[in-house]
Amino acid sequence: MRPGGYEILKLHSSLPLSEQNLIFLPSTKRKFILSTNIAETSLTIPNIRYVVDSGHEKHKVFEKIWKWYKGWGSRAMAQQRAGRAGRVAHGYCYRLYSTAVYSNIMKEFPEPEISKIPLENTVLQLKAIGIQDVVRFPFPTCPNRDKLAEAINKLLQMKALVG
Helix, strand or coil: CCCCCEEEEEECCCCCHHHHHHHHCCCCCEEEEEECCHHHHCCCCCCCCEEEECCEEEEEEEECEEEEEEEECCHHHHHHHHCCCCCCCCCEEEECCCHHHHHHHCCCCCCCHHHCCCCHHHHHHHHHCCCCCHHHCCCCCCCCHHHHHHHHHHHHHCCCCCC
16 A cells, blocks of 8 residues: 555546546545546546446436436447556456446447437527528438427427528
């Protein structure tokens, strides 16, 4: 054990920035960082040697209102988490789930965000930047055409768009 023992730090997006930044401060103690997936893709924490991956993620889904669901993440997410260990020296990833879960239950990639959100805001943003024909816009991942038409009709009914 290093001199001074250890310290346990939290890291998630709703923490104030001053508390999030504590993970970057030099220390003589061994740091244990309990984190959500903010550390998965948003930043690189120096000297991470070990990652413990539960395989789960919380994701927001719109079903008339926004709801949070906990479920299995994707294999791409698991690879991203494992990649956090050992950036500057050899590292290890300990997965708290079986290879059967990884291979048979986890999807290869997460569902694209555009397929999980209401499209009214997207339509308004595209119109605001001058895109006239939103239906023919070359989205990187094309949203469901029925949902897109539904969003346009709803905006027309609300008079947020003019036909």
